[in-house]
Amino acid sequence: MYSPTINKLIGILKKLPSVGQHTAERYVFHWLKSGKVEVNELRNALDNLLKNIKSCEICWNFSDFTPCEICAKKDRNQTQICVVDEAQAVAALEKTGAYTGVYHILRGTIDVGNETGLAELKIHELLERIKINEQLQEIVLALNPDMPGETTMLYLEKQIKQIKPQIKISRLARGLPMGSDLQYSDEITLGSALKNRFSN
Numbered sequence: 095m096y097s098p099t100i101n102k103l104i105g106i107l108k109k110l111p112s113v114g115q116h117t118a119e120r121y122v123f124h125w126l127k128s129g130k131v132e133v134n135e136l137r138n139a140l141d142n143l144l145k146n147i148k149s150c151e152i153c154w155n156f157s158d159f160t161p162c163e164i165c166a167k168k169d170r171n172q173t174q175i176c177v178v179d180e181a182q183a184v185a186a187l188e189k190t191g192a193y194t195g196v197y198h199i200l201r202g203t204i205d206v207g208n209e210t211g212l213a214e215l216k217i218h219e220l221l222e223r224i225k226i227n228e229q230l231q232e233i234v235l236a237l238n239p240d241m242p243g244e245t246t247m248l249y250l251e252k253q254i255k256q257i258k259p260q261i262k263i264s265r266l267a268r269g270l271p272m273g274s275d276l277q278y279s280d281e282i283t284l285g286s287a288l289k290n291r292f293s294n
């Protein structure tokens with residue numbers, strides 16, 4: 095039995111992805127033993143995260159600035175928009191060095207059977223961007239090769255074709271194994287999936 099204060103923090107930590115009861119307990123007792131310095135570091139880092147990080151008004155990436163560093167860069171190719179589910183995918187794709195266009199972060203994928211979730215995704219914002227970008231030539235759909243990713247890509251394809259049928263819509267090459275998570279693919283696999291992207 096732990097004290098209510100300890101239990102409260104364990105409960106909060108358990109809401110984090112991949113953190114269960116045992117991991118949460120380990121964290122809490124680590125902080126109790128490590129004392130004030132580490133706890134203050136963590137508190138400051140979390141404060142700064144809330145204070146400093148903004149949503150890019152163009153691509154919805156998380157950044158210290160808006161527009162973010164990528165959108166603000168003059169040499170990024172504005173004729174290509176690469177659509178990803180989460181901000182971490184941008185980091186993974188940037189590491190490959192194989193892409194010079196700009197991004198759009200949906201902040202999730204379509205959850206079949208949950209219509210309300212659809213409105214939370216930045217799909218409307220993407221379609222608006224596509225409408226007003228006159229230089230646009232290609233949309234690269236770089237979502238995970240799993241059910242939610244496939245569903246989202248099909249939905250986007252339909253919507254984009256309705257607005258601008260002339261735009262090329264491509265997908266990452268099938269080198270990525272079905273069900274794999276793009277964020278954790280190695281740079282070489284991801285880079286070649288990007289280079290060998292295809293359109294129907």
Ligand SMILES: [Zn+2]
Nearest residue numbers: 150153162165
């Ligand atoms: Zn941006």
